[in-house]
Amino acid sequence: MKKFLLFIGGLIALLVLLANLGPMVILGVSIWLLYVIFKKFIKSDSTAGKVGWVILGLVVLSITFSNMFAVIGLAAAFALYLVITNWKKDKDDPVVSEVEEDDDPFKNFERQWAEINNY
Structure with a gap:
């Protein structure tokens, strides 16, 4: 069931990523x-040049703000990364899978500690 939910979540994240x-x-x-315009603004000596770079920077800044919903695509890319890393996790931890029934309570201490940490 966990793999199925990861698959569905990954599919949704992929579609949102592709849409954005x-x-x-x-x-x-x-x-x-904007970075290039800022560098050119700093290097400009004339006042008219600086005013021109500021106007161009404001135009590009408006384009930047109009595409701010693309951050949703970045969040979808991060969610897809999390799905892929959780998909590859190995469920068979050697510390947890080693079960020996014995009377010595300290023999399986590591297994019990791993079980406690999982909850």
Whole structure:
């Protein structure tokens, strides 16, 4: 049942990621453009050049804010990563799987400690 729920969650995360892939690319490009514009603004000597870079920066900033819902795609990518890592976890922990019925209470201490930590 756990694998089925992980599969469904991963499928939903993948679909959300694919649906937001375009806005995620545009968001990344616009953030890069803002960086370039800031560098050009700092290097500009004239006042007219600085005003031009500020106006261009505001236009690119509006494009950036219009694609802010692409953060949902980043969250979906993270959720997909979590699903994949939980899918690969091995259920057979050698400490837990080693069960010996004996009268010595200290012989299976590690197994009991692992069982306590799992709850």
